[in-house]
Amino acid sequence: MKRNSIIFSDYCHQVSSCYLHPSFSRTNLSFVWFSSSSFGATGTRSFPNYSPKKPSIRDSELVHHISTIIKQRRCEPFRRILRPFESKFRPDHLIWVLMDIKNDYRLVLNFFEWSCIRRDPSLEARCIFIQIAVAAKDLNMVKNLFHEFWSKHDIDGNTSFTQFLEKIIYTYKDWGSNPYVFDIFFQVLVENGRLDDARNLFDKMLNYGVVLSLESCNLFLSRLSKVVDGPNMTLKVFNEFSEVGIQWNTASYNIVMHSLCQSSNVREAHNLLLQMELRGCMPDAISYSTVINGYCNRGELQLMLKVVENMKEKGLKPNEFTFNSIILLLCKMGKAVDAETVLREMMSQGIFPDNAVYTTLIDGYSKIGNIASALSMYEEMQGRHIIPDLITYTALICGHCQNGKVAEADKLFREMLTIGLKADEFTYTTLIDGYCKAGEIEKAFSLHNEMIQMGLIPNVVTYTILVDGLCKQGEIDTANELLLEMREKGLVLNIYTWNTLLNGLCKSGNIVQAVKLMKDMEVVGIRPDAFTYTTLMDAYCKSGKMVMAHQLLHEMFQKGIKPTLVTFNVLMNGFCVSGMLEDGQKLLKWMLDKNIMPNATTYNSLMKQYCIRNDMRAATEIYRCMGHKEVVPDENTYNILIRGHCKARNMKEAWFLHKEVVEKGCNLTAETYNALIKGFIKKKKYMEAREMFEEMRKKRLSADKEIYCTFADINYEEGNIDLTLELCDEAVESCSIDNSKD
Structure with a gap:
């Protein structure tokens, strides 16, 4: 964009x-003319008087004859009328004739052109003609003469510049006295990239009291x-x-x-x-x-x-x-809604967007997952008869793929091809990624083949995506074969490709093979990074091998690889899930001592395990520690604590936290609402339980079957038959969804 x-x-x-x-x-x-006091110079110079070489009597007679004949027969071709003088004509004669006819520019122009056909004029003659042309305001001719000189004398530029400037200054006073000659000279120098010479000219003119335009x-x-x-x-x-x-x-x-x-x-x-x-x-x-x-x-x-x-x-x-x-900018920052507000303001002022603006907004909405708004922009764009281009379609395809709507993305892809746009490597790779994430590997490979048939060459990113898709399907051997194919095609595997395969091995439980792969990486010159180590560490943690996971952390430090916060969170979660809360606390203390600031995820792992152990005092202490360190709790923090307090029957604390969640605009999960409702029912606080139940329903979250039955009975006893039947329908629908998940 x-x-x-x-x-x-x-x-x-x-x-x-x-x-x-x-x-x-x-x-x-x-133009500005200054005295010496105007710009602090020690004194301004006067332009020199022109004192040309004096002609001999014979030369004077020849010059007189030429001047007379061109004045009398000016309408005739100069080649014909001046043929008798060609053999005697020298460069000095040009200047002497110009002195006689300088007030008749048309005559000067024709005579100068005639002399140039004979031979190149001297630098002095050229400068004289330039001065006359400037005085006559034939500025195109002047610029052409300057440019022509530089094209012929560009080899020894410094000498040429100095000589030219000296002659222009020398001929200025008596042949033109129009300061614009220096301006045109300056412009030509700039246009020819001779900026140092241009600056020298500017400074030189200051000595004569002239500031350029x-x-x-x-x-x-x-x-x-x-x-x-x-x-x-x-x-x-x-x-x-x-x-x-x-x-x-x-x-x-x-x-x-x-x-x-x-x-x-x-x-x-x-x-x-x-x-x-x-x-x-x-x-x-x-x-x-x-x-x-x-x-x-x-x-x-x-x-x-x-x-x-x-x-x-x-x-x-x-x-x-x-x-x-x-x-x-707003779209880059994920503020596509604000960007559209700016678009509307723009249109209200009579400035209408083009393809680039609409495409920017489509891309902005797509990246934040708001496909409806992206499509709305696309439809508005077409309504204004603005034709979408490849970038527009690719942005829409990418947005649909990121939101799991691969069929719609494929439809847009085919529409794009139908209207005559040719997909590039990026468009194909985007759609291949969508199919891989949706688990449709066959379609992804079909697109890969189509891409090759179109004459496009899949790059490392394309193959990495396919490797990732195969790994997620557990097809590790096929992924390895694809890596071989990449090497045969001369593609250099990058760190992302290796990490993708290693991640697939870890997800499928092949930790031994993953460790071997990490060693192979180093053999071929690919240095494992923090992601490599974190992936392997996560696999060890999930298999309960905390000693091995901890050793990997030490190995990272030894090799100078800086762990990320995700690395520490993986290790923290491993300690907590394995019941090693003391080690988790030690890790947290070590992080704080080393000025490695934990985030909400770090604290959540500890809180969750303390809640599971029903140790709400320790869980609350962790929550307070977050506040002291100015770590902002996330939605998961509140869900963990509320469920923990409900389990411990601390309904006042749970209710207080619920209010805090509402004020902050955070969302509670269905599991948390169920815990709150059951907790209040056990405490016989039916009013609070009902309030939670209604809030839950407004958010379209499904309650437990037991809760539906409880409130159906309550409403039936109160005579609310319609609501009772509605709750029964919701309960049936909820149960059918749960069964389908099972």
């Missing part, structure tokens, strides 16, 4: 370009931002040029801010945005959008929202690219 950021970047470039390339009219340019300086900033260390250089030049009289405009600030954001210096760009008004320059929608996009790319939601708020306070409306950036 990188298209939004790419579009935004292109847009900024286009906007900058319209500032950087003014129409070639003198009225559009803003803002448009040229903006072009320089824009090109400078694209070189190595561009953002730092751009900011440096931005500050230095300000000191010598460049009055930067909004486009200038936008160029610098965009450059800073591209290099992740968003805070600095934001500071520049805040300084714009103080420096007398009003930010526009692009200014704010640049910083907003920068924060979006860095995932800094709160700072981005602050800039959006500031933008609105200034009366500026977010543009298409602002909205696109915000939507993309």
Whole structure:
């Protein structure tokens, strides 16, 4: 989903370009002339007087003849009328004739073109013609002459630049005196990537009291931002040029801010945005959008929202690219609902989304499992006659697969092929993954074969998914054969492939083979990681081999492999399930001593075993310890404690915890509700039991058969026949579901 950021970047470039390339009219340019005190120089120089070589009497006669004939017969081809003079014509004659006809640009142009056919003009003659052309406002011709010179003299660039600049300065005063000649020279240097020469030209002009136009300086900033260390250089030049009289405009600030954001210096760009008004320059929608996009790319939601708020306070409306950036960030953060709210605001302002925006939202909803909303976006997209592309379909297919709706995913896949879109490796792999997770290995392999027939090459990820699917089906031998096939095809097995096979071996109880596989990994140069060790440790824990599991932890430390919190939680759960609560407590203390912060899962394992032992004092102490360490309890924490208190008949504590759960918006399981209801009934607190029962029914959770019977009897005795029959139906349905599960 990188298209939004790419579009935004292109847009900024286009906007900058319209500032950087003014129409070639003198009225559009803003030159600044300074005295020495204006910019702190020791003194300004005067442009030199032009003093060309003097012609001889014979040369003067020839120049006079040529000047007279081209003036009198200007409408005739110069090749014909000047043929008698060709053998005598030298480069110096060109300059002397130009001195005589310089006020007639059309004549100058024709004569210069005639002389160029004969031979390349001297550098001095070229510069003289450039000065005349600038004075005549034939700026396209001027740019072409500059570019043509660099294309011919690009080998010895430094010498060429110095010589050219000297001649331009030398011919300036008497042949044109239009400062825009230096501007065009500067622009051509920038366009040819000669940024050092351009900077030298800028500094040289300061010595003559000339500051180049803002448009040229903006072009320089824009090109400078694209070189190595561009953002730092751009900011440096931005500050230095300000000191010598460049009055930067909004486009200038936008160029610098965009450059800073591209290099992740968003805070600095934001500071520049805040300084714009103080420096007398009003930010526009692009200014704010640049910083907003920068924060979006860095995932800094709160700072981005602050800039959006500031933008609105200034009366500026977010543009298409602002909205696109915000939507993309919100979707990346799993806030697709908020992203759709932004979409609606965008549409209310008359800005309508394109394929990229809809696809971003479809992908966002798919990743959080909200397939209904993803499909709604897809239908809205089609309703607006926006054609879905491969990325759109892949996002939908991925979302359906993640939610176990493989048949619907396959339907979308076939629909995509029908409308002429070609699936790529990622699309096929996504659907193969869906079938593997659904346990439909044959269909997964059928897709794999179809993929190959289409000329697509399955990658390591594709094969790893297939290996995982086979392992989950217990087909370890077939998975091994597939690994062999991968090697034969030249694919290098990565750590994920090995871990997948090892996980399959552990799940099927082949721990010995899993240990051998881990050793094989090291032989072929694949270093086992924390996941490898944690998987094997989990298998040892589940088989009650806690000594072996503990040894693996020590081995990890010896090899410099940092255990994850999951590693410690696996070991903790193993100790607790094996009844080794003292070892579990020691592990918890060790973690805290080493500043390894446990999470709710770590504490839940201990609490659960204390509850099973009916030691609610110890379980409560663990719960309090969580609070002291600022570990937030999860839903499982509350379910464990409430069931524990119900089992110990501590209904007051259970009731108090239930209220806390409701206030926090957490959910209780059907098992917990059953425990609460039975506990209250045993205490003869029927009102509380009924309240729990109704709450449970509202959440569409099924109660035990015994509870249904109890409340059916109560309602029957109270004369609530309809409710009694309804409860009987629910009880029958609940029992039939339970039987089908069995």
